[in-house]
Structure formats: C-alpha cells, structure tokens
Amino acid sequence: MKRLLRATELDTRLLGMIGAMLIIWIGFDIFTGGLFLTPRNLWNLSVQTASVAVMATGMVLVIVTRNIDLSVGSILGFVGMIMGVLQAEILPQILGFEHPLIWVIALAAGLLLGAAIGALHGSIIAFLNVPSFIVTLGGLLVWRGATWFVTSGRTVAPMDATFRLMGGGTNGSIGATWSWIVGLLACAAIVAIILNSRRQRYRFGFPLRPVWAEVFLSGVGCAIVLVAVWVVNSYPWPINIARNYAEANGIAWPEGGLFIAHGIAVPVLVALAVGIVMTFISTRLRFGRYVFAIGGNPEAAELAGIKTRWVTVKIFALMGALCAIAAAISTARLNAATNAQGELDELYTIAAAVIGGTSLAGGTGTIAGAMLGALVMQSLQSGMVLLGIDTPFQRIVVGIVLVVAVWLDTIYRGRSR
Structure with missing residues (x-):
C-alpha cells in the first residue's frame, strides 16, 4: 500500500x-x-x-x-x-x-x-x-x-x-446516449491529462511516475466515470411521464413498459x-x-x-x-x-x-x-x-x-x- x-x-x-x-x-x-x-x-x-x-x-x-x-x-x-x-x-x-x-x-x-x-x-x-x-x-x-x-x-x-x-x-437530464458520450469524453480527458502531466514532468526534468502507476490512475478514473454513468442511466422516467411521452410521439406502449433513462x-x-x-x-x-x-x-x-x-x-x-x-x-x-x-x-x-x-x-x-x-x-x-x-x-x-x-x-x- x-x-x-x-x-x-x-x-x-x-x-x-x-x-x-x-x-x-x-x-x-x-x-x-x-x-x-x-x-x-x-x-x-x-x-x-x-x-x-x-x-x-x-x-x-x-x-x-x-x-x-x-x-x-x-x-x-x-x-x-x-x-x-x-x-x-x-x-x-x-x-x-x-x-x-x-x-x-x-x-x-x-x-x-x-x-x-x-x-x-x-x-x-x-x-x-x-x-x-x-x-x-x-x-x-x-x-x-x-x-x-x-x-x-x-x-x-x-x-x-x-x-x-x-x-x-x-427534462433537465441529457438521456442515456449523451450520458455515455459525456462519460467517454471524460475518460479521454482523464487519459490526456495524465499523459500531458507526464510529458511536462519529462520536459522540466521532474521525477516520473512508474508507467504502471499512470495506467492504474487512468483505469481507476475511467472506471469511476463509467460506473457513475451506468448508475444514472439505470434510473428510468416515472411510468406516467414515459406513457405520456410515448403517446405524444406515437410510440407503441410495450407490455413491460417503456424504459427511458434519465441520464446525467x-x-x-x-x-x-x-x-x-x-x-x-x-x-x-x-x-x-x-x-x-x-x-x-x-x-x-x-x-x-x-x-x-x-x-x-x-x-x-x-x-x-x-x-x-x-x-x-x-x-x-x-x-x-x-x-x-x-x-x-x-x-x-x-x-x-x-x-x-x-x-x-x-x-x-x-x-x-x-x-x-x-x-x-x-x-x-x-x-x-x-x-x-x-x-x-x-x-x-x-x-x-x-x-x-x-x-x-x-x-x-x-x-x-
């Protein structure tokens, strides 16, 4: 540790x-x-x-x-x-x-x-x-x-x-698709920040973190982001709001109900x-x-x-x-x-x-x-x-x-x- x-x-x-x-x-x-x-x-x-x-x-x-x-x-x-x-x-x-x-x-x-x-x-x-x-x-x-x-x-x-x-x-949420897009962009940003930090350290002669430590930080950061996106996408709209949305957009109401994720x-x-x-x-x-x-x-x-x-x-x-x-x-x-x-x-x-x-x-x-x-x-x-x-x-x-x-x-x- x-x-x-x-x-x-x-x-x-x-x-x-x-x-x-x-x-x-x-x-x-x-x-x-x-x-x-x-x-x-x-x-x-x-x-x-x-x-x-x-x-x-x-x-x-x-x-x-x-x-x-x-x-x-x-x-x-x-x-x-x-x-x-x-x-x-x-x-x-x-x-x-x-x-x-x-x-x-x-x-x-x-x-x-x-x-x-x-x-x-x-x-x-x-x-x-x-x-x-x-x-x-x-x-x-x-x-x-x-x-x-x-x-x-x-x-x-x-x-x-x-x-x-x-x-x-x-209505004040971005939905499942955009949430995954935001999550993937956040993961890319995490990796880019860690790589840029390593590049700056090398440029100015500062001690570098081991490569495995950089990979570990990138992996943990991305995992936290993706799990958070999965959680918010697991919360559906209330059934009455989803039903009204389906009726307004001509969507057939399935037997098990319509699952529409809130997202972030x-x-x-x-x-x-x-x-x-x-x-x-x-x-x-x-x-x-x-x-x-x-x-x-x-x-x-x-x-x-x-x-x-x-x-x-x-x-x-x-x-x-x-x-x-x-x-x-x-x-x-x-x-x-x-x-x-x-x-x-x-x-x-x-x-x-x-x-x-x-x-x-x-x-x-x-x-x-x-x-x-x-x-x-x-x-x-x-x-x-x-x-x-x-x-x-x-x-x-x-x-x-x-x-x-x-x-x-x-x-x-x-x-x-």
Missing part, C-alpha cells in the same frame, strides 16, 4: 474521505433496507449536492486566504428571488411570455448581482479592514431581510421553461463544469497562486508585490458569482423563488470545504476535496431522511461532523510539521 501511494502520489486525506463516504453509503444502505444505494436515490443525491458543491468551490479560496463567508446562503436566496421576479413578473411584460431571452437575461442579471454583492463584501474587508466574519455575518442578515422586501414575503413562480432545465428532473442531470453537469474551471483557476492561473501565497503568509505575499487587497475583492466577487449559479440551480429545481431558499446553506458550504481538507488556518485546500465534502454532507442528510430522523437531530449530526472535521485537521497539521 505504501508503494502504491508513493508511486501514484494520491492524497491520503482524499482517500480517507472517499473511504469514509463509502462506509456512510454502505451503512445507510444496510439500515434503510437497500434504499440508499438505488439508482433513484443516488441520482437524487447528485442533484441535491450540486448547489452546495458549486458554492464550496468558492469557499475553498475564501478559507485558504484565512477569511470566512457566512452570507452565501442569504446571497443565494436574494439573487434567486431577483431572478425569479425577473422571469415571472417583469420580463414577460416586456418581452412576452416564454420569450427565449428571458432565462438568459435573468441568469446574466443574477450573475452580475451576485458578483457585485461579493465585491462589496470584499471591498469592505480589504479596504476598511473589517473582519470577514463580521462583514459576512452582517451580509447574512441584510440579504436575508432584503429577500423578504423584494416581494413582501411572497413566493414567486413559475420559472421559465428553459431555465427550469438547470434544476434537473426528467443538467445541474450535475453545471457543478462539474464549475469544479473544472475553479480547479484550473486555483492551480494554473497566477490568481490562484496569489490566493495560496496570501493564505500561507499574508505579510510575505504583500512584500512580494502581490496586491492582496484586490485579490481579496476578486475572491469574494467570485464567491458571489458562484452563489448566483447555485441560486439558479436551486430556483430551477424548486420552480419557484422562496424566502426560505438557501437557509443554513452557509453551514453546509463551510462544512463541505473543511471536510474536504481546506484548513481554517489558511494556505491549504483543494476544489475536488470540497466537492467531495459536499457529497459527504448531502449523503448524511439524505440517509437520515430515509431513516426518518427528525430535522433537529440532523442538524446536531452536521454540527458534530463539522467539529470533528476541524479537530482532525488540527491533528493532521500538527503531525505534518
């Missing part, structure tokens, strides 16, 4: 989290009588994880710089309400009902608004020297109250038909795309290097010429834009904008980042770990719902898990010194 870990250079903390998640999955499957590891529940689990996973990718950069953002849930609710009002009440009067540009304008407005709110928070933190805890705590209260004032507490519905695709469901949900694709982009930003761009440099030693980063204040503003602006994407997913999934939308999401987002290996001391964190942490958090919540555990006790469990994660991070940092 030591030889395998050394040769493949796998992160032991990430492997430990994957092992813990598998234990959680198997345990819930046993106690729920086999309900947890069904294609239906795993498909729903992936959709439910999407919005928190998107925000967790931004929370990594925030925490890496030794800051915190407690306002993400309230920003999600406020931006979601604005996008809902634009789609349901304002734009149809201007452009007409179901105009093809309604969802585009609403989404663009949400992204700009989210980024502006984040930039406002970042500016106060960076230039007025107010601690991020206080600024974002104030933002949590301000934007939650502003959400209520937009519609005086009303729920706004329905959303634009195209916009609703971002929420998943039978659109919000999952959005979350994965955000994860890829954020990984590129944090590991390949100068901005990402600046973020980790600030987290490692803010004073040294500033003396090195990094404009730490502007980097802080950009981080919070990016966090706000990610909240807007999460708001779009959440609003589309509910087909409504509500005042309670995003409540406690700040807890789950911070917990996902910390469980995923992001250190509250700053300087350490990965995007993939945060997204996996979001999946662990949602797995706990989903399993407890299937077991019929009350919501108050679910929050107790989440709180305990968060404290344990921080404690384990403290132990890990202490041993690595």
Whole structure:
C-alpha cells in the first residue's frame, strides 16, 4: 500500500474521505433496507449536492486566504428571488411570455448581482479592514431581510421553461446516449491529462511516475466515470411521464413498459463544469497562486508585490458569482423563488470545504476535496431522511461532523510539521 501511494502520489486525506463516504453509503444502505444505494436515490443525491458543491468551490479560496463567508446562503436566496421576479413578473411584460431571452437575461442579471454583492463584501474587508466574519455575518442578515422586501414575503413562480432545465428532473437530464458520450469524453480527458502531466514532468526534468502507476490512475478514473454513468442511466422516467411521452410521439406502449433513462442531470453537469474551471483557476492561473501565497503568509505575499487587497475583492466577487449559479440551480429545481431558499446553506458550504481538507488556518485546500465534502454532507442528510430522523437531530449530526472535521485537521497539521 505504501508503494502504491508513493508511486501514484494520491492524497491520503482524499482517500480517507472517499473511504469514509463509502462506509456512510454502505451503512445507510444496510439500515434503510437497500434504499440508499438505488439508482433513484443516488441520482437524487447528485442533484441535491450540486448547489452546495458549486458554492464550496468558492469557499475553498475564501478559507485558504484565512477569511470566512457566512452570507452565501442569504446571497443565494436574494439573487434567486431577483431572478425569479425577473422571469415571472417583469420580463414577460416586456418581452412576452416564454420569450427565449428571458432565462438568459435573468441568469446574466443574477450573475452580475451576485458578483457585485461579493465585491462589496470584499471591498469592505480589504479596504476598511473589517473582519470577514463580521462583514459576512452582517451580509447574512441584510440579504436575508432584503429577500423578504423584494416581494413582501411572497413566493414567486413559475420559472421559465428553459431555465427550469438547470434544476434537473426528467427534462433537465441529457438521456442515456449523451450520458455515455459525456462519460467517454471524460475518460479521454482523464487519459490526456495524465499523459500531458507526464510529458511536462519529462520536459522540466521532474521525477516520473512508474508507467504502471499512470495506467492504474487512468483505469481507476475511467472506471469511476463509467460506473457513475451506468448508475444514472439505470434510473428510468416515472411510468406516467414515459406513457405520456410515448403517446405524444406515437410510440407503441410495450407490455413491460417503456424504459427511458434519465441520464446525467443538467445541474450535475453545471457543478462539474464549475469544479473544472475553479480547479484550473486555483492551480494554473497566477490568481490562484496569489490566493495560496496570501493564505500561507499574508505579510510575505504583500512584500512580494502581490496586491492582496484586490485579490481579496476578486475572491469574494467570485464567491458571489458562484452563489448566483447555485441560486439558479436551486430556483430551477424548486420552480419557484422562496424566502426560505438557501437557509443554513452557509453551514453546509463551510462544512463541505473543511471536510474536504481546506484548513481554517489558511494556505491549504483543494476544489475536488470540497466537492467531495459536499457529497459527504448531502449523503448524511439524505440517509437520515430515509431513516426518518427528525430535522433537529440532523442538524446536531452536521454540527458534530463539522467539529470533528476541524479537530482532525488540527491533528493532521500538527503531525505534518
């Protein structure tokens, strides 16, 4: 095992989290009588994880710089309400009902608004020297109250038909064929990334991984992708929706029923795309290097010429834009904008980042770990719902898990010194 870990250079903390998640999955499957590891529940689990996973990718950069953002849930609710009002009440009067540009304008407005709110928070933190805890705590209260004032507490519905695709469901999935195509493209990308990494190591004279380790990583990565595609393709449309589809398209209804696979949900694709982009930003761009440099030693980063204040503003602006994407997913999934939308999401987002290996001391964190942490958090919540555990006790469990994660991070940092 030591030889395998050394040769493949796998992160032991990430492997430990994957092992813990598998234990959680198997345990819930046993106690729920086999309900947890069904294609239906795993498909729903992936959709439910999407919005928190998107925000967790931004929370990594925030925490890496030794800051915190407690306002993400309230920003999600406020931006979601604005996008809902634009789609349901304002734009149809201007452009007409179901105009093809309604969802585009609403989404663009949400992204700009989210980024502006984040930039406002970042500016106060960076230039007025107010601690991020206080600024974002104030933002949590301000934007939650502003959400209520937009519609005086009303729920706004329905959303634009195209916009609703971002929420998943039978129409918000890409089907079996496209899911296999996406899966094969992902496998090709995994192999290409590993080959390119080997080429770059050789070019700059860095030590190369053994060929068998490269083959092992490629095989495991492709196997995980293909198994995930097989699972989502094993979840069929509900029988009534499938029957209506058959009647509308003149398809004869077979004796055993018509099997139409959901495939990969659109919000999952959005979350994965955000994860890829954020990984590129944090590991390949100068901005990402600046973020980790600030987290490692803010004073040294500033003396090195990094404009730490502007980097802080950009981080919070990016966090706000990610909240807007999460708001779009959440609003589309509910087909409504509500005042309670995003409540406690700040807890789950911070917990996902910390469980995923992001250190509250700053300087350490990965995007993939945060997204996996979001999946662990949602797995706990989903399993407890299937077991019929009350919501108050679910929050107790989440709180305990968060404290344990921080404690384990403290132990890990202490041993690595």
